[in-house]
Amino acid sequence: MDQNSTANQPLAGDDAVVPFAVETLDVRGRAVTLGPVLDSILGRHNYPEAVNKLLAQAVTLTAMLGSTLKFDGRLTLQTQTDGAVSMMVVDFNAPDGLRATATFDANQVAEVAAKEDFRPEFLLGRGHLAFTIDQGQYPSRYQGIVVLDGISLEEAAHDYFLRSEQIPTRVRLAVGEVLTRQDEGPNTHQWRAGGIMVQFLPHSPERMRQADIHPGDAPHGTEMHEIDEDDAWLEARSLVDTVRDVELTDPALPVEQLLFRLFHERGVKAFEPHVMSDRCTCSEDKIVSMLQGLGEQDRSEMTEEGAIAVKCDFCGTDYNLDPEVVFKA
Template sequence: MDQNQPANKPLAGEDAVVPFAVEALDARGRAVALGPVLNSILQRHDYPAPVNKLLAQAITLTALLGSTLKFEGRLTLQTQTDGPVSMLVVDFNAPDGLRATAKFDTQAVEAMAAQDDFRPEFLLGRGHMAFTIDQGRHMSRYQGIVVLDGISLEEAAHDYFMRSEQIPTRVRLAVGEMLTREEDGTNTHQWRAGGIMAQFLPHSTERMRQPDIHPGDAPEGTDPHEIEEDDAWVEARALVDTVQDVELTDPGLPVEQLLFRLFHERGVKAYEPHVMQDRCTCSEYKIRSMLKGLSEQDRAEMLDEGKISVNCDFCGETYSLDAEDVFRA
């Protein structure tokens, strides 16, 4: 932490994103540690452990990216693939709300997870990951798409920033399971996740130049485009790459101490944390509005059945409504 900051400044603790800056390296970023909020989301769904681990990575990445929003909007990470986990959806609703859900084939997940060389990203298969920023009804939406073909969510994030933002970026994500033995002899299972994202943001944009992406159809023998990277970014990225998974998931290592461990020789400033919450945005009002947008045929079928039951995939809340009341003019 910055030497000028008060020594008694409280640490961010769990479930918080901490922005930071390493001015000597023209680097800025964010680090996050997730505990109770992550457990609340995952335990509600009771997914298989491999799905939980993959979804936890997606939640961590979304927290890092979503906490950068400067407006009352929403950032959504969504994957659609042909793998055992066909879909992940994580919403960050500014300023602090997280919610998540997944769709998967249980038997295919178990079969793949039993393989000796299994890694969570194998569950995704081939498809794409989209980052969507919704700034409200009066603003246009922005969407960036990354092709998924056996790459990890870390690698997909790097690809996104290279193609969509042209900002040199390094991301590290880690998820861990913890078993705690209680006094009565029972074991309590907890999930923890952590992540760090660093970006190179010098005053001169010329220093941020990156090699052109290979077009895939260049004539045989064409030399790849190469640009010598800035020394400051090489150092910052190398330092982030030294982070171990256990450091990101260790409940005894606060985010600020991890940042100091990484960048103390260059000096690092940690700013006010953004506290995360497990918060769904579903409501009866939104359900009613959605139902009123259905076709006349769908409305007629629901009126015949009398009752409408809608379940939220994110929080599990079930809304039981009277069809005639919903569609009454």
């Protein structure tokens, strides 16, 4: 759909990733607004507000990246750090399923969140972020790792694409809360998040060149290899940098209208949206299969009063199983 004339086109609405292209700038990208799906994922966990904000950013980034999969597979974003939030895992299971969980120290989270200049990335500390792509029916897996050392998830995404894909990329993420006043009863609360990602993909590979990464332990005096960035990419990146958080989370601003605001002078095309859903992949069969792979000691430790209780960290489903059935010969 051509976003310069979308009066008669249906809008994607919440919980959908919208691919788009600005051909005059050789740019392609994705934009997303998450509403009820995100609210459902976060609502079942009852995490502290600061953890919800960080996890919502991770879910938004995973939705944009996962929607690019062209096969029936899975993309997983996982962080492991020494920070207040020691681990986050977000899965995108093609074609539309999202699920997420986090592990954290509540006291450390409260201490970090109380800082006046608090930002969600302060919860991460030192560690790494891994993007893992499981190709489903194919045995090979791909993994890209980014070092986390005080950087945001936006910056981590930029680092990932620079090192792993060599594609000039810009990412913006935002998380917001909507409070609705009620005439009777308590006010309602909803989580929202939005994101936009643009990538420079010109026909000529020479136009994609970027400056080298820092030379690290190269001899003293080694100069960085400087490359002038392409004017088209500079323009696209600068436009995305003007996006405000409120524009990415505003319920009254559809993704298509935001794209028009940014790129109407250049002409932007929005394509068929990818609808997201809150969907866990756990099942009793998968739990049983996992348990059957345990050793004797682990089996006995998990069995209590003649039963095995397993709780899914993602969706909270409780599985109560009979060990005699699970471990039968």
